[in-house]
Each structure stands twice: as structure tokens, then as C-alpha cells.
Amino acid sequence: MSASALTLTNVAAGHDGHVSVSDVTLSVPAGAKVAVIGPNGAGKSTLLKTIAGELPAMTGQLRRCETCARMGYLPQTATVDTRFPISVYEFVAMGEWGRLGLFGRLRPAMRQRIDQALERTGLSAMARRPIGVLSGGQLQRARFARLMLQDAALLLLDEPFAGVDRPTRDALMTLIDAWHDEGRTCLVVLHDVELVRQRFEWCLSVDDGHAQLTPTAELLTLRPTPVGDAPARHAFLRDALHPA
Numbered sequence: 001m002s003a004s005a006l007t008l009t010n011v012a013a014g015h016d017g018h019v020s021v022s023d024v025t026l027s028v029p030a031g032a033k034v035a036v037i038g039p040n041g042a043g044k045s046t047l048l049k050t051i052a053g054e055l056p057a058m059t060g061q062l063r064r065c066e067t068c069a070r071m072g073y074l075p076q077t078a079t080v081d082t083r084f085p086i087s088v089y090e091f092v093a094m095g096e097w098g099r100l101g102l103f104g105r106l107r108p109a110m111r112q113r114i115d116q117a118l119e120r121t122g123l124s125a126m127a128r129r130p131i132g133v134l135s136g137g138q139l140q141r142a143r144f145a146r147l148m149l150q151d152a153a154l155l156l157l158d159e160p161f162a163g164v165d166r167p168t169r170d171a172l173m174t175l176i177d178a179w180h181d182e183g184r185t186c187l188v189v190l191h192d193v194e195l196v197r198q199r200f201e202w203c204l205s206v207d208d209g210h211a212q213l214t215p216t217a218e219l220l221t222l223r224p225t226p227v228g229d230a231p232a233r234h235a236f237l238r239d240a241l242h243p244a
């Protein structure tokens with residue numbers, strides 16, 4: 001894993017002139033599975049949105065590898081208007097738009113991919129139902145199914161497990177693992193430190209205005225140190241990984 005999917009050089013990210021994270025310099029190896037962690041309000045979503053190109057970097061340079069132009073971004077809150085009268089099938093099928101063109105028709109291979117995505121997310125039986133009747137967890141499965149069809153090389157997922165139950169979380173985590181096994185680069189914002197320990201090889205920690213990429217195994221060797229001794233940027237991780 002030597003090539004970089006993503007390189008940030010002195011990047012500052014924030015809103016309306018307010019900087020949330022600054023001087024971010026890091027390189028994400030292609031195919032890495034990265035947990036983006038940190039306390040509430042630290043700037044995880046802001047940084048992810050900046051990487052996704054939804055928010056311009058305030059300063060610095062952000063470079064994505066060529067294949068990472070195929071990028072899938074799942075924002076934290078589902079912005080889908082569930083009153084919009086489309087079926088679950090049609091919602092998921094939107095993931096094929098990139099191949100379809102404006103007035104294209106779904107071809108058999110596309111229908112097969114849509115059926116597979118519905119099956120892998122456990123939504124086949126709900127395919128003909130209106131999107132508006134789905135529960136929060138089912139809607140998240142549908143968003144994953146749609147994402148699956150985009151065939152993205154770089155996946156940016158902002159708190160995909162928020163508000164979902166354990167079986168759904170496990171099912172979605174299995175999909176992320178599969179994307180990783182396929183060589184895709186995955187950045188996932190999450191708060192479950194135990195899950196990070198078990199399933200993520202890298203941590204992008206965002207805390208105290210800083211962000212850094214560290215192998216999870218290395219973080220686990222961090223030991224609690226007297227207050228004032230540890231660098232500020234490790235404080236959250238130290239506390240999270242070594243609870244009192």
C-alpha cells in the first residue's frame with residue numbers, strides 16, 4: 001500500500017471564516033480503511049466535507065488520486081425528502097445515474113446490479129414500497145445500496161451508524177469491510193471506539209484544532225500520562241482508548 005489516495009498539505013477547514021481544523025498535512029494510503037474520530041464539534045464533518053469537495057479548503061492543498069475522482073460521499077443527515085413519491089428501487093437506482101446519462105434507460109446489467117445491491121442491504125422485499133415509509137435504519141441501508149452502485153474508489157461516510165440498531169450496524173460494517181477488501185479507500189466518521197479498535201487499521205483523529213493520521217495499533221500503545229504531559233492532540237484518544 002504505497003500510493004496515496006488522498007494528500008492534504010497545510011489544509012485548514014471551517015465555515016464562514018471560522019477555522020475548525022488547521023495545518024492538516026497527511027497522506028491516506030490507497031485502499032486504507034480509516035476511522036475519523038474525535039469529540040463532538042471537533043471538526044470531523046467539516047474535514048470530511050472539505051475532502052469531499054463540498055466545502056472549499058480555507059488554505060492549503062488537497063489532492064485526490066486519479067481514480068478517487070470516483071468518490072462517494074454520504075453526509076451525516078439524510079437529505080432525501082422522504083415525501084418524494086419514488087420507490088425504494090428507484091431511490092437505489094439513482095446510484096446508476098453516472099452510467100445512465102440524462103435520458104438513458106436501465107439496461108439489464110444495471111437492473112442486475114440494483115437487485116444485488118438491494119439484496120446485499122436486505123431490502124429486496126421492500127423494493128416496491130415508497131421510500132418515505134422506510135425507518136431510519138432501513139433508509140440508511142438504502143443509502144448504502146445506492147452508494148454501492150456508484151462504484152466509488154474513495155468512500156467518505158459521515159457517522160453512518162448514527163441511530164441504527166446493532167444488526168443494521170453490523171450489516172453496514174460488513175459492506176464497508178467488503179469495499180475495503182475490494183481495494184477501495186474508506187474514511188468513516190464514528191464514535192464507537194471499540195469498533196475502531198476491532199475493525200479499522202487507521203485513525204484520523206480530529207481534536208483541538210488538529211488532525212493526524214495514525215495506525216490504530218500504534219494509538220493503542222499510547223499510555224495515559226499526567227495531565228499537561230501529553231500533547232493536546234492526543235488527549236481525546238488517550239482518554240477514549242484508556243478510559244479511567
Ligand SMILES: Nc1ncnc2c1ncn2[C@@H]1O[C@H](COP(=O)(O)OP(=O)(O)OP(=O)(O)O)[C@@H](O)[C@H]1O
Pocket residue numbers: 015016020038039040041042043044045046047
Ligand atoms: N454549516 C455550518 N455553518 C457554520 N458553522 C458550522 C457549520 N457546520 C458546522 N459548523 C461548526 O463547525 C464546528 C465543527 O463542526 P463539525 O460538525 O465539523 O464537528 P464534528 O466533529 O463532526 O462534530 P459531531 O461529532 O458532533 O458531529 C462546530 O463548531 C460547528 O458549530
